[in-house]
Amino acid sequence: MKAVYKRELNSYLNNPMGYVFLGIFVLFFSVIFCYINLYSLVSSNISYTFSYMIYAMLVLMPLLTMRLMSEEKAQKTDQLLLTAPVKASSIILGKFFAAMTLVLLALVFTLPHIVILVIQGNPGFLVTLLAYIGFILYSSVYVSIGIFISSLTENQVISAVLTFAIFMGLLALEILFVPGIQSPTLYKILSGISFASRYSDFSMGVFNLTSLVYYASAAFLFLFFTVRVTEKRRWA
């Protein structure tokens, strides 16, 4: 796992893609931060910015995950990985953590904004921390779905577009359809599995264990699917 993780991280940092991701992330974050936190709401709660960043991640995440599995297949390097004495799960975990490291790295660049908030107001340590934790958890679900889709195709473009479409669909479903549902049971079920509504807990400064478990298990589920897809290819 360590070898794959290191290689994947290096490949992000030796390629324009990693910097494009970091650059656009910081740009979006700064713009949203200036508008929401400094100009429009004049709030010291960073989670407002993060709840808009979730939409930015729609575009950014596919950049990060599109090549993870599909490039290996296209370059036939999966033959090296899958004939090496390592489990498929550790290969995929290595890739997952490499992508997550890049998300964390992007978050490091958001710390100056927190410094501004601390100077200008009182953001509250726990509220800020929860906003970050929530965002990291949310990203982990995005990354795992992205890897899963990347494992389905050899073509990076298809992988990126499909990932974007699925994120978009999920969000649209949550925002447009779920609030309009009349049946209370159906509403409860659908809003229960909604990614975005879970995030609002964190953004309101509430630490909800079920949300944590929910995100973690969703990420696990898609990583598990990826492992199955990778192993299943052998039997095709």
Place this chain on the structure above:
Amino acid sequence: MIEISNLTKSFGKHKVLDNITFRVGEGEVLGFLGANGAGKSTTMNIITGYLSSNEGKVLINGINILEEPEKAKKLIGYLPEQPPLYLNMTVSEYLDFVYQLKGIKLNEKAEKGEKSEKQQHIEEICEMCGITGVYKRLIGNLSKGYRQRVGLAQALIGNPEVLILDEPTVGLDPVQIIEIRNLIRELGKKHTVILSSHILSEVSAICEKVIIIHNGRIAAASVTDKLIKEFQDSNRLRLTAEGDAQELVKTVSVIYGVDSVEIDETKTNSSAAEIIIRTSKDVRGPIMSRLVEKNIGVINFGLDTVSLEDIFLKYVGGESDEGSIQERAE
């Protein structure tokens, strides 16, 4: 060392492998011959655990590749048909990655003024494969021949007992081919090697044993020399001489011991004739003296040698690649 029994593999309706069984002993070099699409690569992919078979099993040193994949894969170094290279890495980064990926544990700490075991191991391999000169270069900038060598180096890392090489000399120039062949022969002394090729002279030069695979079935399996000998008929002579072909046939056929004489029309022209002589015993001496007596200029005279090529064609039935493609389309 490697035991393969009853391998069967289908891609959809198309049966790629049909009941393949063979074994390779320790320290043997086995050549895998076949036309394109015969099932060579598929077999190798199954042996290395990249694909799995529909039926049959693969044992590496008694370890089943499906039941204990990590243990079995540790014993194998694999060079696939297309070397699995990351083009945006340098050779040194790549080999380092493979080293870590394979989980090899050599002493990485260097003594003062000396290289660490790991460093030595990697350098040794680079030296063997002739890639020391490109060690710091990006793989994406290397030529096909060098990429092939880096692929080979990758397979050698960790000194696996079994080497599976899928067309290792593809894309190399003649000098490099000879180098790599020598290298494989050298490796064959310590490792068990399975190598595939569609170049027959290569297999006969490197491998002690050969398996000819055709349409997913084993068409022939034998020791290379034996296979050639089986087909080599010492009672078949080939003679090229000046003069008229009919005249030559007349001259030779009267000799005691000659059973039949036929003209090889494809090689006969106005200035020289080529005939194939079947005999019941070795009559090369009498034929020669008769020719000298008749004052016929001999250009070439000897046993009608059979190459692995002829044997291969005999088994494959002279089918070209198009034939097998057509078959697949059906």
